[in-house]
């Protein structure tokens with residue numbers, strides 16, 4: 001899928017739409033989800049234009065990939081979820097129920113995050 005630079009996270013990156021920033025460095029921006037599903041629910045996004053994990057792992061530089069995951073670790077530390085545990089998740093495409101077509105890693109914590117995935121039986 002081609003990157004749509006009108007997606008909501010692209011607008012946040014350009015400063016056209018505000019966000020509640022948690023962390024920022026050269027490679028990544030992290031901000032609170034607008035509809036939090038747990039007491040801690042942060043979205044960590046690369047600054048580069050990547051649709052999803054497929055696009056990112058195929059096309060991003062090693063520095064961008066390392067930078068995104070270091071930012072996830074930094075956000076976990078900064079939000080205080082490391083002691084009790086937390087979950088990271090990235091939705092991809094239709095089966096993954098991805099809503100925003102700019103790669104994002106959800107960081108959920110501050111409460112039990114429930115089963116890994118909805119059971120089918």
Ligand code: 5GP
Nearest residue numbers: 008019031032033034035091097098099100
């Ligand atoms: P997805 O289903 O694509 O993995 O999740 C997209 C996430 O982006 C959702 O959790 C949704 O609440 C969040 N979101 C959508 N629009 C905005 C927005 O304008 N600002 C923020 N902070 N989060 C948003």
